[in-house]
Amino acid sequence: MANIAAIPGNLPGARRVNGVWRALGTARRYPIFPVAILLFVLVLPAIFANWVAPHSPTVGSLSNRLVPPFWVAAEGEGIYATPGGTTEHLLGTDKQGRDILSRIIYGARVSLTVAAISIFLAGLVGTTLGLIAGYFGGNIDHLVMRAVDICLSMPAILFALVLAVVLGPSFQTVIIVIVSIFWSRYARLVRGETLGIKSQDFVARSRVAGASNLRIISRHIFPNIVNTIIVLATLEVGQVILLEATLSFLGAGLPRPTPAWGLMIANGRELLVTAWWVAAMPGVAILLSVMSMNLLGDWLRDRLDPKLRNV
Amino acid sequence: MTTMTETGTQGRAPAESGEILLEVKNLKMHFPVTAGIIFQRAVAHIKAVDGVSFFVRRGETLGLVGESGCGKTTTGRCILQLYRPTDGQVIFDGQELTGLSTRQMRTMRRRMQVIFQDPYSSLNPRMTAGNIIGEPLIVHGLVNSKDEYKDRVAELLQNVGLNPYMADRFPHEFSGGQRQRIGVARALSVDPSFIVCDEPVSALDVSIQAQIVNLLEDLQERFDLTYLFIAHDLSVVRHISNRVAVMYLGHIVEIADRNEIYRSPLHPYTRALLSAVPIPDPIIDAQRERILLSGEVPSPLNPPSGCVFHPRCPIAIDSCSEVTPELREVDSNHWAACIQAPGYGSY
Numbered sequence: 001m002a003n004i005a006a007i008p009g010n011l012p013g014a015r016r017v018n019g020v021w022r023a024l025g026t027a028r029r030y031p032i033f034p035v036a037i038l039l040f041v042l043v044l045p046a047i048f049a050n051w052v053a054p055h056s057p058t059v060g061s062l063s064n065r066l067v068p069p070f071w072v073a074a075e076g077e078g079i080y081a082t083p084g085g086t087t088e089h090l091l092g093t094d095k096q097g098r099d100i101l102s103r104i105i106y107g108a109r110v111s112l113t114v115a116a117i118s119i120f121l122a123g124l125v126g127t128t129l130g131l132i133a134g135y136f137g138g139n140i141d142h143l144v145m146r147a148v149d150i151c152l153s154m155p156a157i158l159f160a161l162v163l164a165v166v167l168g169p170s171f172q173t174v175i176i177v178i179v180s181i182f183w184s185r186y187a188r189l190v191r192g193e194t195l196g197i198k199s200q201d202f203v204a205r206s207r208v209a210g211a212s213n214l215r216i217i218s219r220h221i222f223p224n225i226v227n228t229i230i231v232l233a234t235l236e237v238g239q240v241i242l243l244e245a246t247l248s249f250l251g252a253g254l255p256r257p258t259p260a261w262g263l264m265i266a267n268g269r270e271l272l273v274t275a276w277w278v279a280a281m282p283g284v285a286i287l288l289s290v291m292s293m294n295l296l297g298d299w300l301r302d303r304l305d306p307k308l309r310n311v
Numbered sequence: 312m313t314t315m316t317e318t319g320t321q322g323r324a325p326a327e328s329g330e331i332l333l334e335v336k337n338l339k340m341h342f343p344v345t346a347g348i349i350f351q352r353a354v355a356h357i358k359a360v361d362g363v364s365f366f367v368r369r370g371e372t373l374g375l376v377g378e379s380g381c382g383k384t385t386t387g388r389c390i391l392q393l394y395r396p397t398d399g400q401v402i403f404d405g406q407e408l409t410g411l412s413t414r415q416m417r418t419m420r421r422r423m424q425v426i427f428q429d430p431y432s433s434l435n436p437r438m439t440a441g442n443i444i445g446e447p448l449i450v451h452g453l454v455n456s457k458d459e460y461k462d463r464v465a466e467l468l469q470n471v472g473l474n475p476y477m478a479d480r481f482p483h484e485f486s487g488g489q490r491q492r493i494g495v496a497r498a499l500s501v502d503p504s505f506i507v508c509d510e511p512v513s514a515l516d517v518s519i520q521a522q523i524v525n526l527l528e529d530l531q532e533r534f535d536l537t538y539l540f541i542a543h544d545l546s547v548v549r550h551i552s553n554r555v556a557v558m559y560l561g562h563i564v565e566i567a568d569r570n571e572i573y574r575s576p577l578h579p580y581t582r583a584l585l586s587a588v589p590i591p592d593p594i595i596d597a598q599r600e601r602i603l604l605s606g607e608v609p610s611p612l613n614p615p616s617g618c619v620f621h622p623r624c625p626i627a628i629d630s631c632s633e634v635t636p637e638l639r640e641v642d643s644n645h646w647a648a649c650i651q652a653p654g655y656g657s658y
Contacts, residue, residue, distance in 0.1 A: 201433035202443075205494075208391050209447035209501070210420035219446075223437040 037292040042285070046108035053102035054090075057259040060097035066275045067093040092277045094267060100281045103259040107282065110260045112289070114171070115240045118178035119233050125179065126186025127229055131217055133187065134194025144187060151184035157246065164252030174253050178240055189232060193225040227301045234297025238290035245286075261286055332505060332537050333390065334366040338399035340385050344612070358611045359385040361561035362399070364638060367505070372531065372538040374552030374569065376545060376584070380608065382561040383541045387507040390539065391425055392416055403505070421451055424498035428510035430490035434482040440493050441478030444468065447501045467496040470533075471526060488519035495526065505537045512547060524551055545588045549573060554644075557581045560619045561611055563638055567645040577641060577652040579624050618649070626651060634658050 045052045067083060069092045074084030085092060091101040133144035160177040167173045197203065198221065206216050245262015247253030254260050261282040268279025340360040343353035360382040367373045375383050389396045392408055401408040403423060411419065427433035434443055445464045447453075454460040465475035471492040482490060491511060498506050508527065512520040524547060530536060542548050548555055549569055556566040557580065565578040576582045583602040590596040604623045609615055615622050621631035634650055641647050641654035650658045 201427040201429055202435040204388075204393050205425060205427060205433055205497070206435075206446065207393060208420060208423075208425045209497070210417040210450045211446065212417075212450075215450065219438075220435050224435070 037288055038296065042108050042112065042289050042292075045105045046112060049102075049105050049109060053099075053105045054088075055099035055102040057098065057103045057106040058257050060093065060099070062097050064089065064093050064097040065095060066271070066278070067097075068275070069277050069281075072277075091281045092275075094264070094278045095271065095275075100264070100277065103264060104261070104282055104285050107259040107261045107264060108285065108289075110254065110258055111241050111244065111262070111286075114174055114178070114244050114254075114260075115237050118175045118182065118240055119236055121175065122179045122182035122236075123186050123229060123233055126183035127190050127222075129183070130187040130190025131194055131221065134191035135198060135213070135217055135221065141191070145191065148184040148187050151181060152188075156181050156243065157250070160243075160247055161250065161252050164247065169252055169255055171254060174244055174247055177247065177252075178243055181243070182236060182240065185236070186229065186232065189228060190225055193228055194221055197221050197224050231297050231301050234293045234300075237293040238286065241286055241289070330368055331366045332369040332404055333539070334400075334402040335386075335390065336364050336400040336402070338363045338386065338389055338401065339397045340382075340389050340394055341397045355612055358561050358614055360389060360396075361611075361614070363558075363561070363563050364399075365556055365563060365566055367537055367539055368553075369504075369537055370531075370535060371553040372540050372551055374548035374555040375539060375541045375558060376543060376548050376555060377558030378543060378584075378608065380611070381558045382611075383543075383558055384509055386558070387425070387509050387539060387541050391423060391507055421447075421501045422503050423505040423507070424501065424503040425507045425509060426491070426494050426498050426511045428513050430487050430494060430514060431482075433494055434490055436482055438481075439478060440468075440473075440480050440482065440485070443482070443493060444478075444496045444500055447497065451501055453501065463500070467500055470499060470530070471496040487515050488522060491515060491519075491523050492526065495523075495530070499530065499534065502534070504535065505539070508538055508540045508542075510542050511540075513542065513544065520547065527551065545585065557584065560608060560614055562619055562648065563646075564620065564649065565645075565647045566638070567642075567647075571642075571645055577645065577647040578620075578649045579626050580620050583625075630658070 049057075067089050068085045070085035070087050070090050072085040072092075075082050089099050089101070091099075091104070093099055094103070129144050133141040159181065163177050163180070164173050167176065203216060203220055206220055211219070241261060244253055244260065245265060248258075248260050248263040249266035254263065256263070264282040265279045265286075268275070268277075268282070271278050338360055339358070339362055341356040341358050344355040344357060345351040346354045363382070363386055365373070375386065377383050385394065388394045390401050390403075390408075392401070392411070396409055399409070403419065406419065408416065408419065434440075438446075441461075441464045444467050445454075445460055448460060448463060454463055461478075464478055468475050468477060473489060473492055473496070477485075477489075482493070485493065494511075511527070512523050515523060527538065528551060531538065538551075540548060540551055552569045554566060555569050555572045557564050557572070557578065559580050565572065565576065565581045567577075572581065573585060576585055579602075583604050586600065586602045590599070602625065604625075606623050609619070609622065615632070617630075617632040617634055618624070618627075618636050621627040624631065628651070630650060636648045636650050636655070636658065638646050638648045639655055641652050647655065649655065
C-alpha cells in the first residue's frame with residue numbers, strides 16, 4: 001500500500017502534468033469523449049453545414065477583412081488600430097472577409113471525405129496485397145514488396161505533382177495520389193503481421209482440418225491483424241489531411257475556392273504574425289480531428305480484442 | 312481413390328493392408344538454406360528428416376521419441392502433408408499422399424488430424440471455443456443446420472470433459488489443460504481414424520498431463536483411434552504407446568514394442584536415452600549405469616558420414632563411419648539401425 005502512495009504521479013510538483021494524463025486516460029477509457037468531439041464538433045456540423053454555418057464559406061465582404069475571434073479586444077489607436085472580435089464572426093474572418101467558422105464547417109466535409117475515402121481505399125489495396133504477399137510468399141511477395149519499396153522511396157510531393165499535372169487538379173486526383181502513396185504502408189505492415197501469424201499452430205491446424213487458403217486468410221489471419229490496420233488507419237488520418245493540405249497549397253490538390261482546411265492554413269501562413277487566427281483555427285480543427293481519431297482508434301483496438309473486452 | 316474403396320473406408324475391415332493404417336517409406340524432408348537478395352539460390356540443405364521408414368497399425372499408438380531438433384515434429388508434419396516431403400512415400404490406408412493435389416488431400420484430411428504441443432498458439436484467439444471446434448464441420452460440410460452444428464459441438468465438448476456452455480468462450484478464458492481439451496475436441500470433430508499427437512502434453516503441468524493422457528486413451532478406445540504420439544518425455548511415451556520409435560538426427564534408430572525397448576534396447580543411442588530417464592528411487596538410481604554421451608548433436612546441415620550417431624557412440628568401430636546402417640528387423644518386431652546390434656547381420 002505504501003508503494004502506491006509513493007508513485008511519482010502523486011507528488012505535488014507533478015500535479016498539473018498528472019491532470020493532463022488523467023484527462024487523456026479518461027478519454028481513452030470512456031470512448032464517448034473522442035466520439036463526442038468527432039460527432040458534435042466535426043462530423044454533424046459538416047453534414048448539416050447548410051443550416052449550421054452562419055455565413056457562406058466562399059463569399060466574403062472586404063469591409064470585414066481580418067476580423068479577429070470574438071474574445072479578442074480592440075487594440076491600438078489611429079492607423080495602428082486593430083478591430084476587436086464580434087459575435088457576428090465567432091472565429092474571425094480571413095483576408096477576403098470570409099467567415100472562418102463557416103469555412104471550417106464546410107472544410108470538414110472536404111477534408112474528412114478525402115481522408116475517409118482515401119484511407120479506406122489505401123487500406124483495401126494495401127491490406128489485400130499485404131495478405132497475398134505474406135501468405136503466399138515467393139515471387140508474389142518479391143513483386144509486391146519491391147513495389148512497396150519504390151513507393152516508399154519516391155518523394156511523395158514530386159510524385160503527387162507529376163500525377164496532378166497528368167490528371168489535372170481535382171477531388172479524384174487528390175484521392176488517387178494519396179492512395180498510391182499510402183497503400184504501401186498498409187502492405188508492408190500487413191505482410192509482416194501475416195508472416196508472424198501464418199507460422200502459428202492454429203493456421204497449420206486449420207489446414208489439417210481441410211480449410212482452403214481463402215478461409216484461412218479471411219477467418220484466421222485477417223481477424224488477427226484487423227486491430228493493427230485500424231490503428232494504422234486512425235494514425236494516418238492526420239497525415240492524409242496534411243498531405244491533402246500540401247497538395248492544395250501547391251495548387252495540385254483541390255481547386256482554390258474550396259474551403260479545405262489545408263488550403264485555409266496555407267492562406268493564413270503569410271498572416272501568421274498579424275492575424276494568427278486565419279491559420280490557427282483550421283489548425284485546431286485538424287488537431288481535434290486527428291486526436292479524436294487516435295483516441296477512437298485506441299478504444300476500437302481494445303474493443304476488438306477479445307482478451308481485453310471483459311476487462 | 313479406388314484404392315481407398317478397396318481397402319474400405321468404413322469400419323475396420325482387416326483387409327491385407329488393414330493391419331497397417333499408415334506406412335512411411337524412406338521419407339526425406341530437406342529444407343533449403345537460401346542466399347541472395349533478389350535471385351535466391353539454395354546454398355545448403357538442412358536434412359531435418361533423412362530417410363525415415365515405419366508403419367503404424369490400426370488401433371495402436373506408436374510413440375516417436377528423440378531429443379529436440381531430431382526431426383520428430385517434421386516427420387509428423389510431413390505425414391499430414393503440411394510440408395511437402397522432398398522424397399519418400401506416405402501411404403495412408405492404401406492411399407499414397409505425397410502426390411495428391413490440394414483438393415484431393417482435403418478429402419483425406421477428414422481422416423487424419425493433429426493435436427499440437429502449444430495450447431496457446433494452436434487456438435485462434437479471435438474465435439470462440441465452439442467455432443474452433445466446429446470449423447472442420449463446416450469446412451467438410453458435415454452438418455446441415457445450425458441446430459445440428461450446435462448439438463455436435465456440445466457433444467464434442469462433452470466428449471473431452473468440458474461443459475457445452477463453454478462454447479461461447481474465447482481461448483484466453485481457458486486454462487492450459489482446458490485449451491488442450493479444446494484441441495482434442497477439434498481433432499475429433501471430423502471423426503478421424505488417425506491423429507498425430509505432436510507433444511500434446513509437453514507444455515502442461517504434470518497433474519494435467521496425466522488427465523490429458525488418460526483422456527487420449529479413453530477416446531482411443533471409444534472411437535477406434537490410431538495415434539502417432541510424438542514426445543520427448545519417455546515415461547509418458549511408455550505409458551501410452553504400444554510400440555516406440557526412437558529418432559536421432561533425422562533417422563529412426565530403433566523401433567520395438569514398448570516393453571521390449573525399455574527392457575532390452577539394442578541401439579546405443581536408445582540405451583543412452585533410457586539411462587537418462589529419472590527414477591524416483593535414489594537407491595536404484597544410484598546403482599544403475601548412466602551412459603553419458605560426449606559432444607553435441609551434429610548439425611543437420613552437415614550430418615556425419617556413415618551412421619550419424621558414430622561421433623558420439625560409445626561403441627563405435629571403424630566401419631560405423633563408412634556404412635550407413637539401414638533399419639532392420641533384428642528380432643521379431645524389433646528393428647534397429649546399428650551394425651553392431653545382435654542379429655543385424657552382414658553390412
